[in-house]
Amino acid sequence: MAGRVFVTGIGIICAIGKNTGETLASLKACRHGIGKITVLDTVHRDELPAGEIKLTNTELAALAGVTDIDMNPRTALLGMIAAAEALQNAGIDPKDNRFRTGVISASTVGGMDKTEINYRHYEKGKPYNNFVLTHDCSYSTEQIAARLGFRDMVSTVSTACSSSANSIMFGARLIHHGLLDRVLAGGSDSLSKFTLNGFNALMILDKHHCRPFDKSRTGLNLGEGAAFLVLESEEALGSRTPLCELTGYANANDAYHQTASSPDGYGPFLSMSDALQTASKNIPGFNLRDISYINAHGTGTDNNDLTEGIAIGRIFGDAIPPVSSTKPFTGHTLGAAAAVEAVISILSIRHNTIFPNLNFNEKIEELKFEPVREMITGVTLKHVLSNSFGFGGNDSTLIFSAC
Amino acid sequence: MEAYIRGTGNISPQATFDKALFLEEVRTYDTARLQVVEPDYKQFIQPIQLRRMSRLLKMGVTAAGICLRDAGIEKPDAIITGTGLGMMEETEKFLNNLIDNQERLLNPTAFIQSTHNTVGAHIAVMLGCNHYNLTYVHGPVSFENALLDSLMRIAEDPAKNVLLGGIEEITMTHFVITGSMGFWKKSLTNTLDLLKDKDPGTAAGEGAAFFLLTATPDEHCYAKVKGLAIRFNPDYGTVAPGFVQEFLAQHGLSPQEIDLAILGLNGDPDSDAVYGPLLESFGGKVPAAYYKHLCGEHYLASSFALWLGAKIMKHGKVPDVIRLAQSNAGGQVRHILIHNHYKNLHHSLILLSSC
Numbered sequence: 158m159a160g161r162v163f164v165t166g167i168g169i170i171c172a173i174g175k176n177t178g179e180t181l182a183s184l185k186a187c188r189h190g191i192g193k194i195t196v197l198d199t200v201h202r203d204e205l206p207a208g209e210i211k212l213t214n215t216e217l218a219a220l221a222g223v224t225d226i227d228m229n230p231r232t233a234l235l236g237m238i239a240a241a242e243a244l245q246n247a248g249i250d251p252k253d254n255r256f257r258t259g260v261i262s263a264s265t266v267g268g269m270d271k272t273e274i275n276y277r278h279y280e281k282g283k284p285y286n287n288f289v290l291t292h293d294c295s296y297s298t299e300q301i302a303a304r305l306g307f308r309d310m311v312s313t314v315s316t317a318c319s320s321s322a323n324s325i326m327f328g329a330r331l332i333h334h335g336l337l338d339r340v341l342a343g344g345s346d347s348l349s350k351f352t353l354n355g356f357n358a359l360m361i362l363d364k365h366h367c368r369p370f371d372k373s374r375t376g377l378n379l380g381e382g383a384a385f386l387v388l389e390s391e392e393a394l395g396s397r398t399p400l401c402e403l404t405g406y407a408n409a410n411d412a413y414h415q416t417a418s419s420p421d422g423y424g425p426f427l428s429m430s431d432a433l434q435t436a437s438k439n440i441p442g443f444n445l446r447d448i449s450y451i452n453a454h455g456t457g458t459d460n461n462d463l464t465e466g467i468a469i470g471r472i473f474g475d476a477i478p479p480v481s482s483t484k485p486f487t488g489h490t491l492g493a494a495a496a497v498e499a500v501i502s503i504l505s506i507r508h509n510t511i512f513p514n515l516n517f518n519e520k521i522e523e524l525k526f527e528p529v530r531e532m533i534t535g536v537t538l539k540h541v542l543s544n545s546f547g548f549g550g551n552d553s554t555l556i557f558s559a560c
Numbered sequence: 561m562e563a564y565i566r567g568t569g570n571i572s573p574q575a576t577f578d579k580a581l582f583l584e585e586v587r588t589y590d591t592a593r594l595q596v597v598e599p600d601y602k603q604f605i606q607p608i609q610l611r612r613m614s615r616l617l618k619m620g621v622t623a624a625g626i627c628l629r630d631a632g633i634e635k636p637d638a639i640i641t642g643t644g645l646g647m648m649e650e651t652e653k654f655l656n657n658l659i660d661n662q663e664r665l666l667n668p669t670a671f672i673q674s675t676h677n678t679v680g681a682h683i684a685v686m687l688g689c690n691h692y693n694l695t696y697v698h699g700p701v702s703f704e705n706a707l708l709d710s711l712m713r714i715a716e717d718p719a720k721n722v723l724l725g726g727i728e729e730i731t732m733t734h735f736v737i738t739g740s741m742g743f744w745k746k747s748l749t750n751t752l753d754l755l756k757d758k759d760p761g762t763a764a765g766e767g768a769a770f771f772l773l774t775a776t777p778d779e780h781c782y783a784k785v786k787g788l789a790i791r792f793n794p795d796y797g798t799v800a801p802g803f804v805q806e807f808l809a810q811h812g813l814s815p816q817e818i819d820l821a822i823l824g825l826n827g828d829p830d831s832d833a834v835y836g837p838l839l840e841s842f843g844g845k846v847p848a849a850y851y852k853h854l855c856g857e858h859y860l861a862s863s864f865a866l867w868l869g870a871k872i873m874k875h876g877k878v879p880d881v882i883r884l885a886q887s888n889a890g891g892q893v894r895h896i897l898i899h900n901h902y903k904n905l906h907h908s909l910i911l912l913s914s915c
Contacts (some may be wrong), residue, residue, distance in 0.1 A: 198662045228853050264697075265675065276652075276733075277659055289737045294676070295699035299794070308792045312705050313674035315646070316695040320689075324692055332561075334712055351651075354658050355671030410639070410684040410693040417673050427690055535585065547674070549681025551693055 161439070162329040164386050164557065165401035166247025168343075169500045170238040171382030171487045172208030175220065176242050182502050184512045187532065189486045191366050191378050197348045205362055208380025208488020210235070210347055223304065228287065231347035233297035233516070235383035235493075238342050239306045244305060247387035248397065249339070251306045256338035259310030260302040261328045262385075263320030263344030265492040269293035269351045287540035297345060310337055315492065316453075317547030319408075320344050322495035322555055327404040328388050338393040341398055343385030343496035352491065359416065367457030368516040368529040369464065369482035377456040384496035385501075398560070401506050403409045404443075404540065405436030405556030416548050417460050419539020422468030424552040425454075425544065429472050432542065432554035440540075440558065448478045448556075449538040450511050454481020454503045454546045455528070456489050465544060466524035478542075481529040485515035495545035499555060502541040506559050510534050561711035564915060565782040567631025569623040570867045571596050572855045573765055575621070579630055584869050586854065589751045592744040592763040593735055594856035599626075611822040612669070613682075614650045619768040620679035621686065624725055627770035631780055635809070636772065637720035638692035639680045640709050641727060642702030644675035644859025648731045679727050679768075683833060699743035700902030701865045702726065704790045707910070710773050710832040711788060712915075718775035726772040726863030730856075735764055745827065752881075754853035762826035765856015769863035771870070781915035783873035783896070785866075792909040799907060800834050801841035804899065807909045815842045819893040820878060821844045822865050824900035825850040826857045834904050846897075849882040862900040869896040870887040871913045 172190025229255025328342030418526025
């Protein structure tokens, strides 16, 4: 087991852009995507703002280049769009079969948007039951893989809001073990009534625009989206120039509670410290002081931001690097969040820019730091650490390094 | 990549949770739906917790507990699970509430327990296990994905063990909907006749099977997982014979050296047609066994097959109820090949060797 893993392509669709260019433009203009829900059919549309992609499934299908919207859940459509962009960005011809290529996705809802519309119809004797085939998360992954023509490995992981950090990590390890040469790794999750109502019942949705790391924060805004990275081995990379390198990753468990994190953020502490440890194995002379920026999980809930902040303080002491949560731009895209934020972290490295933590006003008393308030440009970012934590205490951290 | 199975825990439609037993008594079902035989959960979970747990959560946590006890390990170094549909009962409960109450005044409990990683996370909380924790949800190869990750973990650090599990439940709603699409046999009256019934469809099942894997054997050892291969077959071509031969060659084995092939026959004529060319390629010389008449067809059925293979190695016998009519397995079992496939779209192979 050896070898480096490079990122050669990125693709994204989220509330602030249907591709990387649009997303970057929105980030640079501090244009967020949180607003009134208009596409999802929910009774909460006027009271719960979200980072919704303002395109219908028919419009998404056109972008994805497919015609069948009955058998393509929104999660699959979003995934196809982001994965195809990542592939194109990497300059890979899907017909080039010299390298073993896998598609590893992550999702929490899969085809739930179809299920929640159709599922009770069976009781009324309606014959349309095909939706059941699209329900489980693997279906959307296979639609994405089929659209792109890759078949050497398809897999899907689901660890709630850290899901796509784990698909990226799994992809990298498959390359390390020599089982694959290239992996499209990421995640996709559409908004659904199921998740919107679930988070609403948990009373962790902010009725206004979310305020991560702010003393007055009251919850998160949900979002939707998909993002994929093309990961390649050194051999597959050849003489091409990568966007960056994936140098650190770790997965740990808080083992405290199904939905709340431990008071001292032990799981987040472990995932960050383990990721830093892998980075120090991969990068000669690496020191945690070399982390130039932390893209935080920073959901805006009382519990997450406090415990993540405590864990960051415990690791970095009095030299905490700039920290921001970009969730006020995109909303919390759940299973796609880690991949969405991986793309934003890579854009930060490539464009020498730290995007701000919108809506921050007053520091959390227990924390040693304030997040980044204003955009920082012209800064060299060597190593960016990105956190993703989920229900079930599933905590994961990725580290991307400039090449 | 290899690993040794040091402990198992299996809750299935058979009374498999008692480690002393090995299919001496077989449960049969008179419909195409096999539900698990539940152990006395109170022996594993505190009553106050038990009341709040969904059925699949109880199954998963208990199977994991049985496995850890069997292996004599308190806290594993990783918890890796696979589930195809995830927590269906809780998902349906929350969906029903959401629809019935027009999205108002919902209780979050079912939502909290509906996420796919619920079982793996709950085991972590119960054991205070802060280590690696992951859930694979890739339909019929969810278990194989979890096994692959487990083997990778052990290769990365041979000092660390892994708790691997496959969990799946079939709810009545899912059974009825998929039944209306022809998934299940309509007139099956005895699950032992699963392969004789020539109607389309199979029988639905469920289960929770856990394994404790380590890099080195000890006196508890069941078997060695010597190899794993997964094949995605979106063209639905005939892949099984070539896939098997290539796999055996990679592991330096000829078909004649396989003492038992455990096959995923499920009674659906289209599905079982995959095995014609496969058995032919063995020249009819390999003793074969089947198991889906015992556990039913479900996304995690291969976890039952791995348990079966491990128990055969440990107990040194092949139960009559799993033998295919034409097979006459006898003598020592040193190598077991497990092949599973789902609608010819996903194939998997697991090679087991004696410790």
